[in-house]
Amino acid sequence: xxxxxxxxxxxxxxxxxxxxxxxxxxxxxxxxxxxxxxxxxxxxxxxxxxxxxxxxxxxxxxxxxxxxxxxxxxxxxxxxxxxxxxxxxxxxxxxxxxxxxxxxxxxxxxxxxxxxxxxxxxxxxxxxxxxxxxxxxxxxxxxxxxxxxxxxxxxxxxxxxxxxxxxxxxxxxxxxxxxxxxxxxxxxxxxxxxxxxxxxxxxxxxxxxxxxxxxxxxxxxxxxxxxxxxxxxxxxxxxxxxxxxxxxxxxxxxxxxxxxxxxxxxxxxxxxxxxxxxxxxxxxxxxxxxxxxxxxxxxxxxxxxxxxxxxxxxxxxxxxxxxxxxxxxxxxxxxxxxxxxxxxxxxxxxxxxxxxxxxxxxxxxxxxxxxxxxxxxxxxxxxxxxxxxxxxxxxxxxxxxxxxxxxxxxxxxxxxxxxxxxxxxxxxxxxxxxxxxxxxxxxxxxxxxxxxxxxxxxxxxxxxxxxxxxxxxxxxxxxxxxxxxxxxxxxxxxxxxxxxxxxxxxxxxxxxxxxxxxxxxxxxxxxxxxxxxxxxxxxxxx
Amino acid sequence: xxxxxxxxxxxxxxxxxxxxxxxxxxxxxxxxxxxxxxxxxxxxxxxxxxxxxxxxxxxxxxxxxxxxxxxxxxxxxxxxxxxxxxxxxxxxxxxxxxxxxxxxxxxxxxxxxxxxxxxxxxxxxxxxxxxxxxxxxxxxxxxxxxxxxxxxxxxxxxxxxxxxxxxxxxxxxxxxxxxxxxxxxxxxxxxxxxxxxxxxxxxxxxxxxxxxxxxxxxxxxxxxxxxxxxxxxxxxxxxxxxxxxxxxxxxxxxxxxxxxxxxxxxxxxxxxxxxxxxxxxxxxxxxxxxxxxxxxx
Numbered sequence: 001x002x003x004x005x006x007x008x009x010x011x012x013x014x015x016x017x018x019x020x021x022x023x024x025x026x027x028x029x030x031x032x033x034x035x036x037x038x039x040x041x042x043x044x045x046x047x048x049x050x051x052x053x054x055x056x057x058x059x060x061x062x063x064x065x066x067x068x069x070x071x072x073x074x075x076x077x078x079x080x081x082x083x084x085x086x087x088x089x090x091x092x093x094x095x096x097x098x099x100x101x102x103x104x105x106x107x108x109x110x111x112x113x114x115x116x117x118x119x120x121x122x123x124x125x126x127x128x129x130x131x132x133x134x135x136x137x138x139x140x141x142x143x144x145x146x147x148x149x150x151x152x153x154x155x156x157x158x159x160x161x162x163x164x165x166x167x168x169x170x171x172x173x174x175x176x177x178x179x180x181x182x183x184x185x186x187x188x189x190x191x192x193x194x195x196x197x198x199x200x201x202x203x204x205x206x207x208x209x210x211x212x213x214x215x216x217x218x219x220x221x222x223x224x225x226x227x228x229x230x231x232x233x234x235x236x237x238x239x240x241x242x243x244x245x246x247x248x249x250x251x252x253x254x255x256x257x258x259x260x261x262x263x264x265x266x267x268x269x270x271x272x273x274x275x276x277x278x279x280x281x282x283x284x285x286x287x288x289x290x291x292x293x294x295x296x297x298x299x300x301x302x303x304x305x306x307x308x309x310x311x312x313x314x315x316x317x318x319x320x321x322x323x324x325x326x327x328x329x330x331x332x333x334x335x336x337x338x339x340x341x342x343x344x345x346x347x348x349x350x351x352x353x354x355x356x357x358x359x360x361x362x363x364x365x366x367x368x369x370x371x372x373x374x375x376x377x378x379x380x381x382x383x384x385x386x387x388x389x390x391x392x393x394x395x396x397x398x399x400x401x402x403x404x405x406x407x408x409x410x411x412x413x414x415x416x417x418x419x420x421x422x423x424x425x426x427x428x429x430x431x432x433x434x435x436x437x438x439x440x441x442x443x444x445x446x447x448x449x450x451x452x453x454x455x456x457x458x459x460x461x462x463x464x465x466x467x468x469x470x471x472x473x474x475x476x477x478x479x480x481x482x483x484x485x486x487x488x489x490x491x492x493x494x495x496x497x498x499x500x501x502x503x504x505x506x507x508x509x510x511x512x513x514x515x516x517x518x519x520x521x522x523x524x525x526x527x528x529x530x531x532x533x534x535x536x537x538x539x540x541x542x
Numbered sequence: 543x544x545x546x547x548x549x550x551x552x553x554x555x556x557x558x559x560x561x562x563x564x565x566x567x568x569x570x571x572x573x574x575x576x577x578x579x580x581x582x583x584x585x586x587x588x589x590x591x592x593x594x595x596x597x598x599x600x601x602x603x604x605x606x607x608x609x610x611x612x613x614x615x616x617x618x619x620x621x622x623x624x625x626x627x628x629x630x631x632x633x634x635x636x637x638x639x640x641x642x643x644x645x646x647x648x649x650x651x652x653x654x655x656x657x658x659x660x661x662x663x664x665x666x667x668x669x670x671x672x673x674x675x676x677x678x679x680x681x682x683x684x685x686x687x688x689x690x691x692x693x694x695x696x697x698x699x700x701x702x703x704x705x706x707x708x709x710x711x712x713x714x715x716x717x718x719x720x721x722x723x724x725x726x727x728x729x730x731x732x733x734x735x736x737x738x739x740x741x742x743x744x745x746x747x748x749x750x751x752x753x754x755x756x757x758x759x760x761x762x763x764x765x766x767x768x769x770x771x772x773x774x775x776x777x778x779x780x781x782x783x784x785x786x787x788x789x790x791x792x793x794x795x796x797x798x799x800x801x802x803x804x805x806x807x808x809x810x811x812x813x814x815x816x817x818x819x820x821x822x823x824x825x826x827x828x829x830x831x832x833x834x835x836x837x838x839x
Binding site: 037055059062064067088089090091092093095096097099100102103104105107108110111114119330333334336338339345347348349350351352353354356357358359360362363364365366369371372373374377378404408458461462465467471472475494497498501503504510513514517520521524525527528531 | 566567570571573574577578580581582584585587588598599600602603642643644646647649650651654656659662668669671672673674675676677678679680681682683684687688690691692705706708709710711712713716740741742743745766769770771772773776777788791792795796803806807810813814817818821822825
């Protein structure tokens with residue numbers, strides 16, 4: 001795995017007098033350790049500390065303890081590393097390491113955590129949040145409930161209500177229940193609310209979007225969700241809305257006072273009544289291996305997933321083999337000094353590789369269009385071949401696209417490998433009477449394979465997760481009939497995870513998607529282990 | 543493609559020589575033509591579609607039937623240039639960050655001998671094998687949570703996207719750079735140290751100028767990787783004016799493919815020009831980088 005510029009060491013001058021310029025005194029004496037470099041460091045660290053401290057405080061205020069701890073640890077680590085004389089290597093490693101730990105290592109761990117929960121649509125956040133949401137949905141205006149003069153207030157872009165409760169001004173927003181902020185002697189809506197900006201009534205009346213927002217707005221009366229919330233229809237009077245549901249924290253039940261149904265908190269993270277109906281909002285709980293079991297046992301899921309998995313392996317294998325063979329053949333043909341203009345040819349050959357990959361997929365998506373596409377028009381005499389709608393044709397087409405844009409890579413790699421072949425071995429073989437084919441099979445191919453095997457394995461791992469091509473070309477379609485989560489015939493595992501996760505709309509099931517991610521991680525890990533051993537072996541050769 | 547290398551003396555030897563040439567070399571030019579057609583056809587097609595003022599997919603089938611820049615002009619009426627700018631910002635920042643962090647890490651691994659050096663290298667090698675994209679659900683949920691604390695790092699923030707890309711920067715690039723750094727002789731550092739240079743001076747003044755080729759390669763590869771990324775960009779960037787080209791142009795083609803085709807083609811041509819130019823300009827170095835283990839992203 002050497003980069004061609006390995007000759008630097010040979011061309012470097014031997015212990016060189018020219019470097020020691022005749023100065024009055026050596027650099028070392030003049031250097032006192034507090035030059036402008038130190039100033040730069042100080043300024044940078046001041047900025048880092050300012051933002052870091054801000055982050056820690058913000059996280060503490062938002063009660064996100066994990067984020068607060070992580071920010072504090074990173075900040076302390078940065079200060080320790082950059083303000084001691086020791087830990088020299090860490091001074092260079094820390095910035096990259098911090099990003100690596102947060103945005104890669106932590107992400108992997110978090111994926112594993114999600115895989116063991118029921119996180120997804122209907123199961124977001126804590127039980128407390130689920131109770132508040134359930135009660136909010138069951139809220140009705142009760143005829144006997146009091147109403148107050150109200151004005152719309154705003155603070156840092158967040159809207160809230162201020163009411164006049166018998167001379168006490170109370171203000172709050174969605175996340176902050178009402179609290180007393182001042183006194184007033186006037187009756188009617190508070191005109192001046194300490195800590196909040198009062199939105200003039202004219203603004204409210206003139207802005208339909210704001211009206212929409214205000215009608216949806218609910219400000220809890222207190223921390224206890226059972227006390228209901230203030231809502232308004234006209235922006236000038238607010239009424240207390242009470243939920244027909246009642247939360248009993250000790251018994252862990254929600255009772256519907258209108259119908260008398262009792263919903264009990266279940267282990268699966270939702271409120272379920274005796275007859276089995278559940279409230280729409282649940283919370284995140286640990287479900288153990290349920291997600292993995294579902295992947296393995298749910299027949300509706302298992303069958304399409306088996307198809308997807310099989311195709312993923314076929315896709316990854318063929319995405320390596322076909323372009324490799326093509327690239328090798330082309331490299332063999334044009335590794336001939338008698339062919340003139342090889343440089344220009346090489347540049348033209350690799351153009352598909354230099355064209356952005358996602359753009360190629362989108363381009364071919366149009367070219368393969370059944371009705372108007374240039375491929376049907378040009379090469380199939382205007383026939384109406386449904387490339388993107390037929391499972392097999394779509395698979396062939398997407399492979400074709402991938403071959404088109406990756407064969408130049410192997411062409412380059414193989415050309416490099418061929419040029420590094422020992423010419424004396426080939427000469428000796430031809431003197432011994434070996435034919436072209438024999439030389440290729442016995443000498444060229446093994447040597448090229450030794451040089452390219454690690455690349456082939458890592459390309460396999462890459463194609464295995466090549467989401468962009470699959471998704472851009474045909475969005476994984478055409479759909480497998482009857483499959484849940486819109487799985488399609490060209491979907492590979494990562495695009496299946498995309499479909500299941502529902503991050504781009506649809507029913508979200510983060511837990512199940514993460515469980516599948518974990519399985520793919522394991523597969524990738526096995527492939528990587530193979531690659532690792534292969535590179536080790538290769539190192540021993542050299 | 544001329545055959546007249548030697549002036550022919552007699553008719554028979556010329557025919558024999560020509561036949562031999564055809565058998566051994568001449569056919570290669572024919573093969574080259576076939577490959578050229580295969581490689582170039584889609585590219586010529588997209589250029590031709592970009593120049594076709596009718597702009598629909600069906601109208602683009604006759605190659606170079608028209609020459610008109612109206613599709614390029616029409617891009618001004620869409621969000622294309624906003625996306626272009628976003629892409630340059632995101633890819634440029636992540637390329638710069640990847641180079642700086644990767645170079646610093648490679649310098650540490652190559653020049654210092656410290657406890658945990660070998661395990662660190664091995665850990666990087668292993669982490670590098672697991673694609674970040676597979677964990678997009680966790681990325682989505684983490685940014686959702688982060689955004690409640692620091693909105694600048696939440697969903698729909700370009701900064702957050704850059705941070706996610708930088709998270710993957712160390713693993714992928716350190717090895718490429720580490721190998722290159724090792725080819726710079728240690729004696730250079732040592733003589734500088736004797737002259738009184740600090741480690742920071744050695745890094746910035748001596749090592750960095752010598753490793754410029756690999757810096758360029760890593761920058762280009764990181765640039766291309768974030769340029770072409772769809773999956774993470776799509777979940778992070780929510781609103782249309784924050785989209786990158788990959789997200790925006792996919793939207794064009796997936797909705798009303800037939801009518802947006804001219805716009806797409808013009809946009810594709812414009813977007814690929816800088817990458818093509820960089821790629822061809824740095825070709826020599828990239829081939830070295832490719833053989834050292836990176837794959838197209």
